[in-house]
Amino acid sequence: MFSELTKANLWLKVFAFTKIPLIFFCRPKVIALDDQKCIIRIPLRRRTRNHMNSMYFGALAIGADLSCGTLALDQVRKKNLKVSFLFKDMQGTFLKRPEGHVHFTCAEGEGVREMIEETMQSGERVNRPLKIVATVPSIDPNDPVAEFTLTLSLKKQGGVRTPKETVPSES
Numbered sequence: 001m002f003s004e005l006t007k008a009n010l011w012l013k014v015f016a017f018t019k020i021p022l023i024f025f026c027r028p029k030v031i032a033l034d035d036q037k038c039i040i041r042i043p044l045r046r047r048t049r050n051h052m053n054s055m056y057f058g059a060l061a062i063g064a065d066l067s068c069g070t071l072a073l074d075q076v077r078k079k080n081l082k083v084s085f086l087f088k089d090m091q092g093t094f095l096k097r098p099e100g101h102v103h104f105t106c107a108e109g110e111g112v113r114e115m116i117e118e119t120m121q122s123g124e125r126v127n128r129p130l131k132i133v134a135t136v137p138s139i140d141p142n143d144p145v146a147e148f149t150l151t152l153s154l155k156k157q158g159g160v161r162t163p164k165e166t167v168p169s170e171s
Contacts, residue, residue, distance in 0.1 A: 054097035
């Protein structure tokens with residue numbers, strides 16, 4: 001009925017509105033999502049702009065977080081697994097002023113898939129640094145304005161999700 005991209009954007013809006021309003025405030029959009037990469041766009045507007053008319057670094061951090069977080073969550077959801085994840089640390093290198101809508105690309109799908117398999121087999125927490133590249137396609141789609149490295153941490157929570165089972169009521 002709906003495309004995978006439409007579902008991802010709907011999920012992102014609901015998640016942001018209900019769980020992390022600061023994300024909702026930035027109005028991110030999923031531009032591309034597959035097993036290998038995720039591209040998130042955050043528009044440059046009054047809410048995300050700093051006093052130099054470029055994107056505020058807080059909005060840049062949100063975009064970097066969302067690009068690899070959405071990639072990981074999509075892979076976990078497709079396999080119907082119970083895996084918790086969080087980010088342990090972040091490093092950012094700001095190369096140029098982002099003076100337009102910014103696209104955040106995480107192309108670490110294979111690494112995320114390996115992490116999921118490892119945590120499902122071992123049951124232990126698995127950490128891996130993932131690279132995110134931020135570009136402004138309206139100015140130069142191949143020239144990064146910032147590069148981020150976030151350490152993704154995954155841990156198996158339980159077994160495979162099953163439909164809700166009915167619990168017999170005590171009579």
